[in-house]
Every structure is written in structure tokens, then in C-alpha cells.
Amino acid sequence: MYNFFSVKDVVNVYKIVKESLFLKKNPYSFKYIGKNKTIGLVFFNPSLRTRISCQKAAFNLGCNIWVLNVNKDSWNIEMNDGTVMKTTQEHLKEAISVMSLYCDILGVRTFPNLLNKNYDYEEIIFKKILRYSRVPVINLESATLHPLQSLADIITIAEHSSFFKKKCKVVLSWVPHIKPLPHSVVNSLIQWITKIKEIEFCITYPEQYDLHEKFIRDYKGKIYYNQNKALLNSDFVYAKNWSSCVVKYGKILCKDRKWMITKEKMKLTNKAKFMHCLPVRRNIVVEDSVLDSNDSIVLQQAENRIYASQIIFLKIFQSLL
Amino acid sequence: MYNFFSVKDVVNVYKIVKESLFLKKNPYSFKYIGKNKTIGLVFFNPSLRTRISCQKAAFNLGCNIWVLNVNKDSWNIEMNDGTVMKTTQEHLKEAISVMSLYCDILGVRTFPNLLNKNYDYEEIIFKKILRYSRVPVINLESATLHPLQSLADIITIAEHSSFFKKKCKVVLSWVPHIKPLPHSVVNSLIQWITKIKEIEFCITYPEQYDLHEKFIRDYKGKIYYNQNKALLNSDFVYAKNWSSCVVKYGKILCKDRKWMITKEKMKLTNKAKFMHCLPVRRNIVVEDSVLDSNDSIVLQQAENRIYASQIIFLKIFQSLL
Amino acid sequence: MYNFFSVKDVVNVYKIVKESLFLKKNPYSFKYIGKNKTIGLVFFNPSLRTRISCQKAAFNLGCNIWVLNVNKDSWNIEMNDGTVMKTTQEHLKEAISVMSLYCDILGVRTFPNLLNKNYDYEEIIFKKILRYSRVPVINLESATLHPLQSLADIITIAEHSSFFKKKCKVVLSWVPHIKPLPHSVVNSLIQWITKIKEIEFCITYPEQYDLHEKFIRDYKGKIYYNQNKALLNSDFVYAKNWSSCVVKYGKILCKDRKWMITKEKMKLTNKAKFMHCLPVRRNIVVEDSVLDSNDSIVLQQAENRIYASQIIFLKIFQSLL
Numbered sequence: 001m002y003n004f005f006s007v008k009d010v011v012n013v014y015k016i017v018k019e020s021l022f023l024k025k026n027p028y029s030f031k032y033i034g035k036n037k038t039i040g041l042v043f044f045n046p047s048l049r050t051r052i053s054c055q056k057a058a059f060n061l062g063c064n065i066w067v068l069n070v071n072k073d074s075w076n077i078e079m080n081d082g083t084v085m086k087t088t089q090e091h092l093k094e095a096i097s098v099m100s101l102y103c104d105i106l107g108v109r110t111f112p113n114l115l116n117k118n119y120d121y122e123e124i125i126f127k128k129i130l131r132y133s134r135v136p137v138i139n140l141e142s143a144t145l146h147p148l149q150s151l152a153d154i155i156t157i158a159e160h161s162s163f164f165k166k167k168c169k170v171v172l173s174w175v176p177h178i179k180p181l182p183h184s185v186v187n188s189l190i191q192w193i194t195k196i197k198e199i200e201f202c203i204t205y206p207e208q209y210d211l212h213e214k215f216i217r218d219y220k221g222k223i224y225y226n227q228n229k230a231l232l233n234s235d236f237v238y239a240k241n242w243s244s245c246v247v248k249y250g251k252i253l254c255k256d257r258k259w260m261i262t263k264e265k266m267k268l269t270n271k272a273k274f275m276h277c278l279p280v281r282r283n284i285v286v287e288d289s290v291l292d293s294n295d296s297i298v299l300q301q302a303e304n305r306i307y308a309s310q311i312i313f314l315k316i317f318q319s320l321l
Numbered sequence: 322m323y324n325f326f327s328v329k330d331v332v333n334v335y336k337i338v339k340e341s342l343f344l345k346k347n348p349y350s351f352k353y354i355g356k357n358k359t360i361g362l363v364f365f366n367p368s369l370r371t372r373i374s375c376q377k378a379a380f381n382l383g384c385n386i387w388v389l390n391v392n393k394d395s396w397n398i399e400m401n402d403g404t405v406m407k408t409t410q411e412h413l414k415e416a417i418s419v420m421s422l423y424c425d426i427l428g429v430r431t432f433p434n435l436l437n438k439n440y441d442y443e444e445i446i447f448k449k450i451l452r453y454s455r456v457p458v459i460n461l462e463s464a465t466l467h468p469l470q471s472l473a474d475i476i477t478i479a480e481h482s483s484f485f486k487k488k489c490k491v492v493l494s495w496v497p498h499i500k501p502l503p504h505s506v507v508n509s510l511i512q513w514i515t516k517i518k519e520i521e522f523c524i525t526y527p528e529q530y531d532l533h534e535k536f537i538r539d540y541k542g543k544i545y546y547n548q549n550k551a552l553l554n555s556d557f558v559y560a561k562n563w564s565s566c567v568v569k570y571g572k573i574l575c576k577d578r579k580w581m582i583t584k585e586k587m588k589l590t591n592k593a594k595f596m597h598c599l600p601v602r603r604n605i606v607v608e609d610s611v612l613d614s615n616d617s618i619v620l621q622q623a624e625n626r627i628y629a630s631q632i633i634f635l636k637i638f639q640s641l642l
Numbered sequence: 643m644y645n646f647f648s649v650k651d652v653v654n655v656y657k658i659v660k661e662s663l664f665l666k667k668n669p670y671s672f673k674y675i676g677k678n679k680t681i682g683l684v685f686f687n688p689s690l691r692t693r694i695s696c697q698k699a700a701f702n703l704g705c706n707i708w709v710l711n712v713n714k715d716s717w718n719i720e721m722n723d724g725t726v727m728k729t730t731q732e733h734l735k736e737a738i739s740v741m742s743l744y745c746d747i748l749g750v751r752t753f754p755n756l757l758n759k760n761y762d763y764e765e766i767i768f769k770k771i772l773r774y775s776r777v778p779v780i781n782l783e784s785a786t787l788h789p790l791q792s793l794a795d796i797i798t799i800a801e802h803s804s805f806f807k808k809k810c811k812v813v814l815s816w817v818p819h820i821k822p823l824p825h826s827v828v829n830s831l832i833q834w835i836t837k838i839k840e841i842e843f844c845i846t847y848p849e850q851y852d853l854h855e856k857f858i859r860d861y862k863g864k865i866y867y868n869q870n871k872a873l874l875n876s877d878f879v880y881a882k883n884w885s886s887c888v889v890k891y892g893k894i895l896c897k898d899r900k901w902m903i904t905k906e907k908m909k910l911t912n913k914a915k916f917m918h919c920l921p922v923r924r925n926i927v928v929e930d931s932v933l934d935s936n937d938s939i940v941l942q943q944a945e946n947r948i949y950a951s952q953i954i955f956l957k958i959f960q961s962l963l
Contacts, residue, residue, distance in 0.1 A: 028357050036670050038701055040694065046396055048416065052361065052387055052423045059359055059385040064701040066694055075688055075921065082930060086820055090921035095690065098920065098944040102694045178407055278419065279396065279411035288403060302419040349678050367717055369737065373682065373708055373744045380680055380706040499728055599740065600717065600732035609724060612736075623740040 001315040003130055004138045006145050006191060013154065013195040016315075018163075020155050020307040027060040027310070033317050034063025040103030041067045041140065042096075044077070045111040049278060049305055050140050050148065054107060057310035061317070068099070079125055092125070096132035105136050105316055112143035112182045114243060114250030120144060121212060136316045138309075144212070146184040149277050150192035151308035156301045157199070157236060160273055164198035169270070171234040173227055174205035175285045176259050177241035180252050185277045186242050187215045194219060204230035206254040210246040227259060231268040237261060238275040239286055261286040266295065273297045322636040324451055325459045327466050327512060334475065334516040337636075339484075341476050341628040348381040348631070354638050355384025361424030362388045362461065363417075365398070366432040370599060370626055371461050371469065375428060378631035382638070389420070400446055413446070417453035426457050426637055433464035433503045435564060435571030441465060442533060457637045459630075465533070467505040470598050471513035472629035477622045478520070478557060481594055485519035490591070492555040494548055495526035496606045497580050498562035501573050506598045507563050508536045515540060525551035527575040531567040548580060552589040558582060559596040560607055582607040587616065594618045643957040645772055646780045648787050648833060655796065655837040658957075660805075662797050662949040669702040669952070675959050676705025682745030683709045683782065684738075686719070687753040691920060691947055692782050692790065696749060699952035703959070710741070721767055734767070738774035747778050747958055754785035754824045756885060756892030762786060763854060778958045780951075786854070788826040791919050792834035793950035798943045799841070799878060802915055806840035811912070813876040815869055816847035817927045818901050819883035822894050827919050828884050829857045836861060846872035848896040852888040869901060873910040879903060880917040881928055903928040908937065915939045 001009055010016050023029070039058045041051060051067060058065040070077055077095050078088035085091065100106045108129050112120040120143040130137050139147055161168045172189060190211070193201050203211075204224040210216070224230035231237065239261045244253045260283075266272060274286065274296045282288055290296060322330055331337050344350070360379045362372060372388060379386040391398055398416050399409035406412065421427045429450050433441040441464040451458050460468055482489045493510060511532070514522050524532075525545040531537070545551035552558060560582045565574045581604075587593060595607065595617045603609055611617060643651055652658050665671070681700045683693060693709060700707040712719055719737050720730035727733065742748045750771050754762040762785040772779050781789055803810045814831060832853070835843050845853075846866040852858070866872035873879065881903045886895045902925075908914060916928065916938045924930055932938060 031357075036673075036702075038698060048389065048396070048411070049419060052389065052420060055385075055387045056359060056423045060357075064697075066697045068690065068694065075690070078924070082925075084925040085923040086926070089923065090690070091924050094920055094922065094940070094944075097941050098691060099694060101941065101945040102698045102948065278415055280415065281406040281410065282399070282412050283403075283405040284407070298415070299418050299422065302415075303422040306423065352678075369710065369717070369732070370740060373710065373741060376706075376708045377680060377744045381678075599736055601736065602727035602731065603720070603733050604724075604726040605728070619736070620739050620743065623736075624743040627744065 001312070001319050002136050004147065004312045004316065005126065005130065006139070006147050006188070007150070007195060013192065016151070016311055017155050017158050020151070020304070020311045021158065023307045023310050024304070030314055031060070031062035033314065034058065034061035037063040037317060038103045039063055039065045039105045039107065039313065040099055041065065041107045042070060042099055043068070043109045043140070044070050045109050045141070047109055047140070049302055050109060053305035054140070054309045056306045057313055060306070060310055061313055066103070092128055093132050096129050097134065100133040100135045103135060104320070105138060105313060106133050107138040107140045109140035110142050114180055114182065117245070117249040121214060138312060141184055143182070144184055144187050146188045147192070148305065148308045148312065149185055150188040152301055152304040153189060153238070153275065153277070154192050154196065155304040155308060156275070156297055159300070160297065164196055167235060168198055169200040169234045170236040170238060171230045172201070172203045172238045172240065173230065173261065174209050174259060175239045175241050175261060176255055176257055177281065177284060180243035180250050181241050183211065183242045183245055185240055186211065189238065190215050190219055194221070202230055206256065206259065208244060208247045208253045209242065212245050228265070228268055231265055234269045234272045236275055237266065237269060237272045240277065241285060260284065261290055263287055263289045266290055271295065275301060278302055322633070322640050323457050325468065325633045325637065326447065326451065327460065327468050327509070328471070328516060334513065337472070337632055338476050338479050341472070341625070341632045342479065344628045344631050345625070351635055352381070352383035354635065355379065355382035358384040358638060359424045360384055360386045360426045360428065360634060361420055362386065362428040363420060364388070364390050364430045365392070366430050366462070368430055368461070370623055371430060374626035375461070375630045377627045378634055381627070381631055382634055387424070413449055414453050417450050418455065421454040421456045424456060425641065426459060426634060427454050428459040428461045430461035431463050435501055435503065438566070438570040442535060459633060462505055464503070465505055465508050467509045468513070469626065469629045469633065470506055471509040473622055473625040474510060474559070474596065474598070475513050475517065476625040476629060477596070477618055480621070481618065482556070485517055488556060489519055490521040490555045491557040491559060492551045493522070493524045493559045493561065494551065494582065495530050495580060496560045496562050496582060497576055497578055498602065498605060501564035501571050502562050504532065504563045504566055506561055507532065510559065511536050511540055515542070523551055527577065527580065529565060529568045529574045530563065533566050549586070549589055552586055555590045555593045557596055558587065558590060558593045561598065562606060581605065582611055584608055584610045587611055592616065596622060599623055643954070643961050644778050646789065646954045646958065647768065647772065648781065648789050648830070649792070649837060655834065658793070658953055659797050659800050662793070662946070662953045663800065665949045665952050666946070672956055673702070673704035675956065676700065676703035679705040679959060680745045681705055681707045681747045681749065681955065682741055683707065683749045684712060684741055685710070685751045686712050687751050687783070689751055689782070691944055692751060695947035696782070696951045698948045699955055702948070702952055703955055708745070734770055735774050738771050739776065742775040742777045745777060746962065747780060747955060748775050749780040749782045751782035752784050756822055756824065759887070759891040763856060780954060783826055785824070786826055786829050788830045789834070790947065790950045790954065791827055792830040794943055794946040795831060795880070795917065795919070796834050796838065797946040797950060798917070798939055801942070802939065806838055809877060810840055811842040811876045812878040812880060813872045814843070814845045814880045814882065815872065815903065816851050816901060817881045817883050817903060818897055818899055819923065819926060822885035822892050823883050825853065825884045825887055827882055828853065831880065832857050832861055836863070844872055848898065848901065850886060850889045850895045851884065854887050870907070870910055873907055876911045876914045878917055879908065879911060879914045882919065883927060902926065903932055905929055905931045908932055913937065917943060920944055
């Protein structure tokens, strides 16, 4: 592995999940490999889990790490080409190139503008970052993808299903939210989860919330506009809001609180585990009673972020040897 | 020691001061103990000394450390339970639980709202943090306490009194300030200093500045409304402002500049050392001439913050073995 | 070397450039020297390159490092003496003294106010910092100097001239900018480059942009008001804006876009390399086509910031042994 942009950079999802679980049991077993190595993390958008779980993963591998919050620790970055830079202080090209000279792996978080679908879905900015960097780049969330989150999610499902041996119906359910949110967690989840053949996967959302063709094209599972039907007999409920993609890009078209995950709805399931990538708005996305129950595994997902990052760092370090 | 919330978590104050002084002489003698350990620091309020002295203490112990400034590096945290989270992005429960999964010790700084005395003095928020964390928690200043500061203060007094053998009258004096300040440094100092029987301790403040019953209840020393009387024959003058606690919670009731510590007032003392926890507003709290004299030991207090943190980290690491 | 404030703290510029190039080839060869050492970096002004290149340099030397952004991670600092601190929270004296107690080397970035020439050029603030610190101080850019940048620049020129054996005419050219900028990079460059006798150095700028006498006094090279004449036969073009120094301190007196470095102008040179300290505003300071050509060595300059910092850290650590 050189860059880690999406699931496509992983040869075998089963194998990488297994290796992540090995790291969880033996976090320091590859500590020698990080010697004299440095990871740099650049955040164009704020972060809590990604940042700290990556720091912990780097510590586990015995390597150094620096973190930069762009626009807070430094200045405004120009994302477009050919502009006369009257209002921006440094171009993405110089910023990324330079930062990549100060580390062996560069992790970058960007974000969609949610205004121009093509611009976001072409991953214009992240493609530039991949081009500008002199070292391998890791996607810490881009305009349309969040692969480290999905890897952590799959690891968590593996842990709760005896490595996919137990029956495993996963429902991804749209839920309400206050602000228009990106599609990255959802797109990535579809990409990763469909690699695991043992998982019966379905998606449920209000009619106007169809996802982008690029990610749905190869999707062979069911789509329900009726949340209750989808939840029936499910073993995992993955709640996540997203803004409209196809109908009115980046807008909120439904605020129907009936889509919130409640204790009542969880009764339709097969004692399902509740999943969410966090941060989660309580009593908007999901009721307190669900999140506070023993069936919630959101913290386990968050913990597995460490090992998702660590296995990717490790794979890249190994490929550089 | 598991959590470190207040002096009550310390079995023997004399012993911990002695051990801190050993660390000051031999800062790297326990470096092996931090191997494969990570400390996380979370600041809900800004910090300079606490943050950097903890980083230095962690380096001395050979362990890894990450630092997060909430609301700057990340987002708005919901502190209340049961709310529909329309304006906050993540609940304290998820934030603390997750962060505790990424470290072996979690240090947290919170703050009082200075609006609701009971809420602050019940330490509602810090008690939640203690409950949510999966690992030991260290109080880096809470609504009503600042125990690492007090430990550093006691270490400093020990250094200047041949471990409390020399005569040792300590005066805590209220001083003016521009903004309403918390009571944490003062409450903690009372808790810690009264554990050292050799110290003659007294407090002086304007009439309306009585401290909270919880911290005064067991206090057997003198209280003076006349600053000059209190300063007579003192060996240490600890200056600190606090806002009203009992009369009008969180408000400023006195701005009398006569309470500022001056060179003239220091003449009333027994060539006393001047102490302050810093940051200090010059010529409001204390005159330049006092702070710039050889009798000021504020920098020594600040330096001892390293060893106060280090001994607490060490005690907790040892208890986890 | 104890402090590193300017080129005057370096005994032999040739030697330090040679040693930097050795470090570039053998970055980890002095890793033992950083054991149990801590570097602290304090930024009163934002930074990207300086911050991360210093972190990388510290990692290379095996030492610990902490970074503090003043006014972001902490609070407002009082720079003046004798004031009644109504609006500032901590005096520079306490801030610097305390921070210096938490590290073995303190790096500090300040800035000019660009309002009062004497105040800036007397380096009032940095002189205080040097006085207040208990440990060696490194200038990460002060009101009038940026010596780590200049050292990196000289290293870069050495690499492109077989250690100054190849013909080497360097032109420093004023270029347009949107905002009034400090003179620090320019002043430092003059100080350092004139130490290398093999370099033919000249400066070109619009008539009202004379530099400060202090830095021009000993300068024996040519000054051109005609940029084209200066560029003739040059081997390196160093572009940098500065605000007026002598005529109207800190103001912009010329916005003439004809001073921008273009592909056309580069044709006047001896296939010169293009240099800039970054960040650079594209199509204001320099045309895209120049920056994106193979003749641009701005990234190499940025990379050499690592070894410029590392050699200075190393020299100071060695002097402390």
C-alpha cells in the first residue's frame, strides 16, 4: 500500500480486519517499525476522534507525530489554481508539498463544500493533495469518503459476529439532523461493507435521499423507504444522517423526527447493536435510552479507530522498507 | 491512587512532597515506567503552565502525551443530560468516554460557571467526567479545586523551610482583580496546607469575601478582615483574588486597591516570600517591585508544577501495574 | 553557541552550512544527544514551516518538543513594563520565565508592530525574551530578523553551486504584495549572504524601498532601482516583498505589478533558480509558470529548514554538555 484513499487501496478486507484485531491484542508488537519515522496530520476541518486515535496509533508504532490545524495554527489556504491570490496566503500546492517534506506519511482531512456536487464527487481537492505530496497520503476524511471510519466499523462488526460467522444483517438508517452533513461516512460504509459477503446489508432513508450513483451503482442490497421494514430482524443498526445528494445537493429535505432511532424501534430488530460514527446529537439522531443501553457499541467503534489507523500506518511503513 | 481529584486522594501529604522533591533531583529515574503509556490532556479552558508542565512531566517519565483544546481543536460539548442537542455537537459522555479510550491517564481542566453556586460546588461536571472515563482521571482544575497547583505550592514552601522545620507562617491574602475569578486555587490551598501541622496558616480578605462553608468548616486557623494584622510576622504571603462566594456568588464586591500587595506591606512581614499561582496581573494584584524582588518565589512555584504532576502520574502508573 | 539570535552567534558560516549538509545525509546520527532534552516553541504569530520543521528537527535529534500558540492556546500577554494590567492577563516576564523552566531550549517567534521603527529595530521584545529566559533562546523570527530562514537559504544555494564553487550571482528582488510585510527575511538574508565571499550579491527595489541603515551599512554590493538590470546574468533570483522602511515605516508605497517575477523576466537571467521563503502569493509575487517550473527551488529551501534548525539545536545542546 502506498496511498490510502479508499477501500480500493486494500487488497483484502478480511485480511486487514484480522490484522487490525491482532494489533488490538498486541498493540506494541511492531514498535520497532516506527523508529525514525514521522507521521504528519493536517486538518482543514476540526477533529477529535481522528486526531487522537491517530496519535495513539502512532505512539503504538513507536513513531513521531505532529498535528496542524489549518486556519487555526496557520493561515488561509488557496485551493484553486491560476488565481491572483489577493485574499489567500498560501496555495495548497506549496502547503501540502512542504508539509510532506516534514514527514514520512501525511494524513489529511478535507471536507465537501456541499454546493457543487461534481466538484465534491470528483474529489478535486484530495486528488491535488495526492499529486502534491512527496510521501504517502492517508485520507482522514475527504469530500466523499471516510475510509478509516469504515474500517473501524467493520472491525467492530467482526468482533460482534465471531468474524462474520454469526448471522449479520446490518441496516444503515438515515436519521434527522440540524445541519446539512456530508455523505462521506455513508459512501465509505457502502464500499467497505459490501466487500464482506457474509453481511446482509440494506439501507433505509426518506424518498428524496438517494445516494450518489457512483456508490450505489454496484450496490446489490435492498433499499427501503420504510424504516420499520428495514429494521426487522436486523443485527446491527447503523444510524447516520446525510444531506440530500441527488435531488437537491447538500440541502436538508426532511426533518421528520419519526426517523430518529428510539427504544421502540429497536424492538423491531433482532436485539440489534446500535452503531454511529460519532459525534452524535442525542435525542435528534437517537434517543438517550438507546445510546445509554448495553446494545450501543459506539464506543467500541471509536476505540477501533486506533487499530484501523495503526494497521494502515503499518502497511504503508512496511511498503516503504 | 486511581483518580486524583483532591487532597483526599493522597494518603500522606508529607510523603508525596518528599517524593516530589526526589523527582526534582532525579527527574528521569522512573523513565522506564512510562514505556507504552499515554497521557491525554483535555482543556475546556485555556492553559499555559498546566499544559506545558504536564507535558514536561510526561517526557520525564518517558511516556507519550496528547493535548486537546475543546472548542478550539474540536467542537461544542453538551454538558447537560436529556437535552435535545440542537446547538451542541457532542455530549460530554461520548467525548470523555472516547478520549479515555485513547490514553492511560486522562487529565481534564474544566471551570465554574460562577452563576450557580450549588452546581459549581457539587462539581457536577467533574463528577460526570470521573464517571464517564474508562481510565484514571486527574483534576487539572475543576469548578472548585486546583490540587496540582496546591501540591506545587506546598513543595515550594517545603523547599524554603527545610521541610517545614523552619518557622513557617503562611498568609493567604485576597487581592483585587478586574474580572470575577474562581475559588479553586484558594479552596485547594486550604485543603492542602492544613494537612501540614507545622504551618501556621491564616487568611485575610474584605468582609464580604467569606469562603464556602465546605472548605472552611474544618479550618481552624485565623481569619482577618485587616490585611496588615494578618501580614505581621508572616514568612510567606500567598496573594490570590477570588470573587464573592457566600454573599453574592461569582460577583466582584470590592475593588479596593489598598488590598494590593506592595513593597510597603511586605515590610510588615518577617522578610516573607511572595507567592502567587500565576498568571498575575501586575500592579493590580501586586506591585512590580514585589514581583521583581528576590523575595518572590512565583517562578519556583511554577517550576514545581512539573514535579507535582510527575509524582501524581507516577503514583497512578504504579497503581496500575 | 548559547543563544541563537542572528548570524553573529555563528562563528563560521561555511562550517555550519557544511555541518547542516552532513545532517541532511545523516539525520539521525546525533540522536543520542537529545535524550532527556526538551525543546519548547512559543509562537506569538502563526507558523507552518517553522513549527513543523523544528518539530521534525527535534525528532531527528531524539528529543521531546512542545509547542504553544500564544493568544490561541493561552491568553493575552503584556509586552510593556510598569503598566497596570487591566487588559492583559500575563506579563511577558512571567510567561517567558516560566516556559523556559519547562524546556532546555526555548524557540520564540515574535513580530514587528510596523508602527514604530525604533521599537522594532531595537528588538525591544526579543531582548526582553533573551533576558527573561533561564535557558538558551532561538530566534524563530523576530521584529527584524529570521536567521533560521537565511541559514536554510544559504544551505540551498550551497547545494546548487557545488558549495559556492560554481559561479553564483544572487539577486534579491523586491516584489509586490497586498499587505505590509516585515523586513526580517530580507535583513537576515543580507547578513548571512554577505558572509559568503564567493557569492556576488545584489539587491533591487523601487526607489522608496531603501532598507534600514543598520543592515545596509556594511553592505558593499550593488543596489539597482531597475529590476531588469539586476536580473541580468543572475544565477539565483530571491523574490521577497517588504514594506517601506526608511521613507514611511511599515507602509506600502508601491503596488506596481511590473515588479512581479515572470517567466519573461527569468529569461534575462543565467537560467537562474527561483527562491522564496514561503508562504508565497501566486500571481502577485511571482507567476505560476515560474513557481511551477523546474527552476523553482522553494521546496528545497523549505526542506532545508529542518537541517537549519537541527544544526542550531545540536550546537546548543553540545555547548550545554
